[in-house]
Amino acid sequence: MKQMLPQGVLSLALVLASWSVQADQASDMQKMLNDQVMAKPFSVEDEAKLNSYIEEATKRGTPPKSEPSKYWRRGYTCNDLRRYSWNDYRDCSYYYRYYGYYWPY
Known part of the structure; x- marks a missing residue:
């Protein structure tokens, strides 16, 4: 007999995976913006x-x-x-x- 996961658990897993990817993207975006700001010379x-x-x-x-x-x-x-x-x-x-x-x- 197959054991089926409730849809709520599957949905939660997808949301957590998506959040993890978004957090990584946000971190990468912040690093890129920081690099751009620091690259501009202040004279x-x-x-x-x-x-x-x-x-x-x-x-x-x-x-x-x-x-x-x-x-x-x-x-x-x-x-x-x-x-x-x-x-x-x-x-x-x-x-x-x-x-x-x-x-x-």
Whole structure:
């Protein structure tokens, strides 16, 4: 006589196996994201260059660009623009320091 497992036990086994695979995938994804973040250089020199640009533009009385970057999206901060363009990051940072808020959407 064949012994049959109740469907609940089989379902539980499938759920646990699926969860294990998802946990492994999540771990791999987190490692990949961490590697991407650590691969991006952070340069104090760039921050000094940015501060120098903003100070000079402020002394000259030059208003910041009012037109947002083509990469500007809802929920972004200036740091999100660094991956696209240094000039966009610089312009956003100047706008933020000048007005105290980010570009409109």
